[in-house]
Amino acid sequence: MSSSLTAPSDFGADVVAVEGIAAVPTILEVICRTTGMGFAAVARVTEERWVACAVKDDIAFGLEPGGELKVETTICHEIRQSGTAVVIDNVEADLTYCGHPTAAMYGFQSYVSMPIVLPNGSFWGTLCAIDPRPARVDTPETVGMFKMFAELIGFHLDANLRVATSTAKLRLYENIVQSDTAPICVFDTEYRLIAFNKAHNDEFRRVNGFDTKLGDVFPDLFIPEQAEVMRGLMGRALAGESFKVEAVFGRPEYGQPAWEITYTPLRDEAGEIIGAFHHAHDISARLTAEANLRSAQDTLRQSQKLEAVGQLTGGVAHDFNNLLTVIKSSSDLLKRPNLPEERRSRYVDAISDTVDRATKLTAQLLAFARRQSLKPEVFEIADALRGTADMVATVIGARVQIAIELPDQPCYVRADRSQFETALVNMAVNARDAMHGEGKLTLHLSCGLPLPPIRRHAGAPGPFVRITVTDTGEGIPGATLGRIFEPFFTTKEVGRGTGLGLSQVFGFAKQSGGDIDVASEIGIGTTFSLYLPEAQEVAAESGVVDQQVVFPGEALRVLVVEDNAAVGSSLTEALSDLGFETSWAVDAREALDHLSRTPSHGFDVVFSDVVMPGMSGLEMAQLIRHRHPAMPVVLTSGYSHVLADEGRHGFELMQKPYSVDQLAQVLRGIVGRKNDPATQSADFGGKRTLSARTARDRDDTQHGSN
Structure with a gap:
């Protein structure tokens, strides 16, 4: 058998190992005196070699420790193979060994060789003795003595080998620890250093200016504010916690680097905590690199934002300049004298149509920016798809x-139905262009689905409704796929698209609490998946008021709140031309003063812009609702982040731009509801408090009219 504890080739170590057994010289002395033999030795025997490790030679045999015989010439070689002892009183009289060449070669008559076997069962060598004269050795007493001594030597060799192995391992561990460039130290339950590597002392000196030594109370070596932190960390480890922290340690004059420190309790064999490890890494360079990376990323993002703003600004300027050109030329032509009525009507219609197109353009921009003031309602999505299909068919043409594909069960969403229909048409138009006006368009509805992760955003459990729009077009290249929702980004030739259609879909989906995904394969087609939060069915609302209620002979009294002088002046003149009595306040404070000085019956309705300096129109309306519950308020805005984020809070809203006729109709209608006892409490009696978010947004409100 072989053993990992023995090293057959390291005979010098074997000699040293035997010399390290203090009892061996005595054992050899006792053997010679007891048996009367003149030579005794402890030999290391392997398959290839026989080496004397300890010798007592009183017959001038000629061997010393380290001396060697050819193993094949020895009887020990046979003993190694058989594992049994050989005892010979007289070679000449021994039937087995009388003709053995070894006896003749080495000139002995008496011979004893006992195997030395280690506790693990592996053969190590022999304890042997020879003499040129016959001797009485084949007795139980002598054989027993040799066996006892061989076992004792084997036990000591095993113990020494284990100690040497453990020492080598400890030395290896020490070399590993000392070779680690990161500081490592061990402290006891009194916070005293009981061990540390060279890197620990070197780094401590680098950041504190002096050395540490065993027995130091480690926290007391730091400046006071750091000592308290260090003691707390060490205390956590001594309480049994293994953890990692980042902290700054060191004196200011030495730079105070940042460290990542790992703490681990040190336990004895019984599992009791007797100290803890402190393993540190200087992470200052890493933190600096991370900060530089964040700065570079911020710079890149800012550059990308500026690029996007430039693209957006260019697109808006281009489209609005086209619209303004139509308005400007039409208004100039209207100034010409003796203009026929037919041409005058044509120019007026051109201005009105251009304003409508400008309104649609701003609505698409606000939808992309998720700042559109939506009018959400609960509706059955399958009905909306069927209802929009006819409009889609008209837009995309007969060749598509x-x-x-609709589910059997009804499915409801809460969203702005008009914006949903616009989004559906925009996706259909995009599909039509991808199919070059000919192919198949599939609208598929699924309900009760989770929202999957899209564009590295986390998903949501739902339920969500998914509307997929699939075409059989040419597909979208990968380089383009990531930009299709950007405003004014288009791959179509000049005049074929503004690049705002899909950005409207994106903004509508996000503002409605959903998302939009796209998958495409070149030559196969593209699928857009619009996700909207699913809603519960609600009962149909009743009590619809006729918005065209007119009160003949009654001049409604309107308090107009508008900070823009041109808009305020034009609006009050237009309302006066329609028979309204108007008062004009330039901000919320002045409007509230009007209402406090005038009895509540002095005005029939307040009409206010939302975005104004100081108090916003929405904040003012909530305050009026609190002070004058019966006073109706109509708000107007072309854009307000407050309305986009929080909704209208129950107030009537006029989207800019609006016609004076539309405004007159709304004002008369809301006053009609005010005078209707059935709706008065519901519409004007509710009291709500100003939300914290609205108060915060007041400081961010933009000046000027929107």
């Missing part, structure tokens, strides 16, 4: 086949 439309297929609608």
Whole structure:
């Protein structure tokens, strides 16, 4: 058998190991005196070699420790193979060994060789003795003595080998620890250093200016504010916690680097905590690199934002300049004298149509920016798809086949239905262009689904409604796929698209609490997946008021609140031309003063812009609702982040731009509801408090009219 504890080739170590057994010289002395033999030795025997490790030679045999015989010439070689002792009183009289060449070669008559076997069962060598004269050795007493001595030597060799192995391992561990460039120290339950590597002392000196030594109370070596932190960390480890922290340690004059420190309790064999390890890494360079990376990323993002703003600004300027050109030329032509009525009507219609197109353009921009003031309602999505299909069919043409796939059960969403229909049409138009006006368009509706992760954003459990729009077009290249929702980004030739259609879909989906995803394969087609939060069915609202209620002979009294002088002046003149009595306040404070000085019956309705300096129109309306519950308020805005984020809070809203006729209709209608006892409490009696978010947004409110 072989053993990992023995090293057959390291005979010098074997000699040293035997010399390290203090009893061996005595054992050899006792053997010679007891048996009367003149030579005794402890030999290391392997398959290839026989080496004397300890010798007592009183017959001038000629061997010393380290001396060697050819193993094949020895009887020990046979003993190694058989594992049994050989005892010979007289070679000449021994039937087995009388003709053995070893006896003749080495000139002995008496011979004893006992195997030395280690506790693990492996053969190590022999304890042997020879003499040129016969001797009485084949007795139980002598054989027993040799066996006892061989076992004793084997036990000591095993113990020494284990100690040497453990020492080598400890030395290896020490070398590893000392080679670690990161500081490592061990402290006891009294916070005293009981061990540390060279890097620990070197780094401590680097950041504190002096050395540490064993027995130091480690926290007391730091400046006071750091000592308290260090003691707390060490205390956590001594309480049994293993953890990692980042902290700054060191004196200011030495730079105070940042460290990542790992703490681990040190336990004895019984599991009791007797100290803890402190393993540190200087992470200052890493933190600096991370900070530089964040700075570079911020710079890149800012550059990308500026690029996007430049693209957006260029697109807006281009489209609005086209619209303004139509308005400007039409208004100039209207100034020409003796203009025929037919041409005058044509120019007026051109201005009105251009304003409508400008309104649609701003609505698409606000939808992309998620700042559109939506009018959400609960509706059955399948009905909306069927209702929009006819409009889609008209837009995309007869050569595109439309297929609608709907579930059997009804499915409801809460969203702005008009914006949903616009989004559906925009996706259909995009599909039509991808199919070059001919192919198949499939609208598919699924309900009760989770929202999957899209564009590295986390998903949501739902339930969500998914509307997929699939075309059989040419597909979208990968380089383009990531930009299709950007405003004014288009791959179409000049005049074929503004690049705002899909950005409207994106903004509508996000503002409605959903998302939009796209998958495309070149030559196969593209699928857009619009996700909207699913809603519960609600009962249909009743008590619809006729918005065209007119009160003949009654001049409604309107308090107009508008900070823009041109808009305020034009609006009050237009309302006066329609028979309204108007008062004009330039901000919320002045409007509230009007209402406090005038009895509540002095005005029939307040009409206010939302975005104003100081108090916003929405804040003012909530305050009026609190002070004058019966006073109706109509708000107007072309854009307000407050309305986009929080909704209208129950107030009537006029989207800019609006016509004076539309405004007059709304004002008369809301006053009609005010005078209707059935709706008065519901519409004007509710009291709500100003939300914290609205108060915060007041400071961010933009000046000027929107």
